[in-house]
Amino acid sequence: MNTQQTELIVKMNLSAWESQNKRFSELIEKLSDAQLLSETAPGRNTGVYLLGHIAAVNDDMLRLLGLRDKFFPEYTDIFIKSPDKSGKTFPSVAELKAAYNTVTNELNKHFNAFTTEQWLSKHTAVSEEDFAKEPMRNKLNVMISRTIHLANHMGQLAYLKN
């Protein structure tokens, strides 16, 4: 019963992650390149920056969860460490969409195979010692916080729709 409960809750969280990514994927496919190159509100982040930012954050999860090296390590500087309009050259919209799909499909492949024990094991940015005291610093919690982070930016990206 408790094992079933645990698996049910993990599944609920995974479902929320998948649902937000599906909505994101549908939105970026629906928006034109011209829309994505616009600011989401006057003086705020452009769609293309947010697209690169989400691709970079998802790519970084592969590293943080100990799954593999980043596919696009150069994105970290452009889309995480730097704000929009930093003067750095962005990849094209098509490249960023493809990158988002690559990293997210790779994450989902692993997520769908994770056992509960794997979900609740530590991520790579916490020491064994700290993890023993703070068991919430696990892989599942990374996914939960990244789902919320994605939803936060989705609300902004939605402003590019007519």
Place this chain on the structure above:
Amino acid sequence: MNTQQTELIVKMNLSAWESQNKRFSELIEKLSDAQLLSETAPGRNTGVYLLGHIAAVNDDMLRLLGLRDKFFPEYTDIFIKSPDKSGKTFPSVAELKAAYNTVTNELNKHFNAFTTEQWLSKHTAVSEEDFAKEPMRNKLNVMISRTIHLANHMGQLAYLKN
């Protein structure tokens, strides 16, 4: 061990809910009334509408989770069934902030006392029959989806900051 795992994951989800609500609460306190009365982007929802919307949605959770009747049933029509700029009269910013605090404190009082069994029990909008087939339609999942919904609007409300 499995009971501990289940409790840990519930705690992680509750922590995400509390964290988003804390950020929301801090943001609405930081924004001036003039800022809240502005549009979050040209032609988009005003801050005061989003504040009322979140207060109404949290109030509705009390009903959906079977905890009590809504404190502000009149908000449903103004802030959930109607879009912004519907011509309906809004309560003042001060009233909406107080309403948000009332409903959210009431929710949190219950959430902090819920057992795992209560979290995983059905919400009031699903029949016993459907719930037997779809056990994900439980109270915890309502909180997870409302956390994501709140994050979505928080991204928009953040555009009111200077």
